[in-house]
Amino acid sequence: MRSKDFVLIALLFVGTAIASQPGDKRTILTSGESVHTIHYQLGQSTILYLGTKPETVICGNKNYFNIEKIKEGITVQPLANFSTNLTILDQGRRYLFYLTPAAGRMADTFVDVKWISQSEVLPIEKLATSKSVKINEINQRVRISKDLELVILRQKVVSESKRRIFEVEIKNQGLLGIKTERLAILAMNGRSALTVQTMVWEEDEIKSRKFLKGRLIVGNFLGKPFDLVVRYRGYDTRATIRGIAH
Numbered sequence: 001m002r003s004k005d006f007v008l009i010a011l012l013f014v015g016t017a018i019a020s021q022p023g024d025k026r027t028i029l030t031s032g033e034s035v036h037t038i039h040y041q042l043g044q045s046t047i048l049y050l051g052t053k054p055e056t057v058i059c060g061n062k063n064y065f066n067i068e069k070i071k072e073g074i075t076v077q078p079l080a081n082f083s084t085n086l087t088i089l090d091q092g093r094r095y096l097f098y099l100t101p102a103a104g105r106m107a108d109t110f111v112d113v114k115w116i117s118q119s120e121v122l123p124i125e126k127l128a129t130s131k132s133v134k135i136n137e138i139n140q141r142v143r144i145s146k147d148l149e150l151v152i153l154r155q156k157v158v159s160e161s162k163r164r165i166f167e168v169e170i171k172n173q174g175l176l177g178i179k180t181e182r183l184a185i186l187a188m189n190g191r192s193a194l195t196v197q198t199m200v201w202e203e204d205e206i207k208s209r210k211f212l213k214g215r216l217i218v219g220n221f222l223g224k225p226f227d228l229v230v231r232y233r234g235y236d237t238r239a240t241i242r243g244i245a246h
Contacts, residue, residue, distance in 0.1 A: 025109075025110045025111075025112060025181075026108055026110070026111050026112070026204075027111075027112045027113075027114060027198065027199075027200050028111055028112070028113050028114065029114050029116050029198070029200060029215075029217075030095060030096075030113060030114070030115060030116070031115070031116055032093055032094040032095065032096065032115075034096065035085070035096040035097065035098050036096065036097050036098070037097070037098045037100060038076070038086070038097050038098065038099050038100070038108050038111060039100060039101070039102040039103075039105060039106070039107050039108050040076060040078045040099060040100070040101060040102060040107055040108065041078075041101070041102045041107035042078055042080075042081065042101075044078075044107055044109060045075050045076065045077050045109070046075070046076040046077075046078075046107070046108050046109055046110075046111065047070075047073060047074075047075050047076075047109065047110045047111065048073045048074050048075075048076065048088070048095075048097070048111050048113055049072055049073040049110065049111065049112050049113060050072060050073040050074075050088070050090065050095070050113050051072050051073070052072060052073075052090060052091070053069055053070065053071055053072065053073075054069060054073070054074060054088045054089065054090040054095075055089055055090045055091070056088070056089040056090070057069060057074055057086070057087075057088050057089075058086070058087040058088075058089070059084060059085075059086050059099075060084035060085040060086065061082060061084045063079075064078065064079050064080045064082035064084065065077065065078055065079060065082075065084070065099065066079060067086075073113070074088065076099065078099070078101075081101045082101075083098065083099060083100040083101070084098075084099055085097070085098055085099075086098070086099050093115055095113060095115075114198055116163075116217065134156070134157040134159075135154060135155070135156050135157075136154060136155045136157070137153075137154050138152045138153065138154055138155055138166075139151065139152070139153060139154075140152040140239060142228070142230060142237055142239045143237070144170075144183075144230050144232050144237050145232060145233070146173075146174075147172055147173045147174030148170060148171070148172055148173075148174070148178070148206075148232065149170070149171045149173075150168060150169070150170050150171075150185075150230055150237075151168065151169045151170070151171070152166055152167075152168050152228070152239070152241075153166075153167045153168060153169055154166075154167050155167075162219060162220055163196075163217055163218065163219045163220075164217075164218045164219075165215060165216070165217050165218075166215070166216040166217075166218070166228075166241075167213065167214075167215055168185075168213070168214050168215070168216060169211050169212070169213050169214075170183075170206055170211060170212050170214070171206075171210075171211040172206040172207065172208060172209065172210060172211070172212075173209065174208060174209075175208055175209075176208055177205045177206060177207045177208050178205065178206045179204060179205050179206075180201045180203075180204050180205065180206065180212070180214075181204070182232065182233075183230065183231070183232050184229075184230070184231040184232075185199050185214075185216060185228065185229070185230050185231075186228075186229045186231065187216065187218045187226050187227075187228060187229075187241075188226060188227045188228075188229050189224070189226050189227070190227075194218060194219075194220075194226065195220075196218065196219030196220050197216065197217065197218045197219070198216070198217045199214060199215075199216050199217075200214060200215050200217075201213075201214040202214065216228075223243050224243045225240060225241060225242050225243045226240075226241055226243075227239070227240055227241070228240075228241050
């Protein structure tokens with residue numbers, strides 16, 4: 001066998017191995033207006049976690065999927081490589097999804113679906129036009145390690161839902177990429193984590209010599225300061241976030 005043929009076979013084997021690996025937990029923020037794509041893999045179940053057992057589940061073609069309601073969401077078991085729409089209705093809310101094969105990319109195995117208001121998912125330039133939203137530039141830097149730095153870019157205060165939304169950016173000056181799952185970013189009051197908070201990144205890896213943006217949503221804690229804690233490799237780095245005047 002020629003060496004280049006051996007290399008080709010090896011690459012094909014590696015590609016197959018990567019495609020068959022299950023995906024990590026993913027978080028989706030939805031207000032019911034956008035359709036969110038869910039990538040599945042034959043032989044694997046996908047859990048859509050809603051925090052409640054949904055009232056109604058509508059699958060575009062249920063012949064190709066086995067869908068079951070569970071206590072806090074649904075499970076999706078694909079029976080064939082087929083793409084279709086999926087709608088979940090619960091307590092006046094509408095969740096829209098599009099089920100499609102992973103096709104070589106990482107499959108979704110656990111998707112944490114969180115409901116937020118429409119104003120919270122708007123781009124910042126549109127948020128600025130809303131009377132119920134205030135935007136403050138922060139640009140506070142937090143050194144996490146020799147290679148990692150977190151920048152808290154700005155804060156959006158949504159008074160109607162009593163939430164504070166922080167747009168953050170993390171920079172990786174190292175030679176290796178770092179999975180976001182290795183980082184924990186927590187809003188804490190003393191030693192206790194705030195009960196209402198969600199951290200979402202645009203991608204699942206901070207690539208070498210690149211930066212990655214994310215969004216931290218904190219609820220029911222408008223008027224008080226708190227600590228933003230970045231936990232990485234067993235160490236905590238803290239930054240104090242000021243409260244909001246009423």
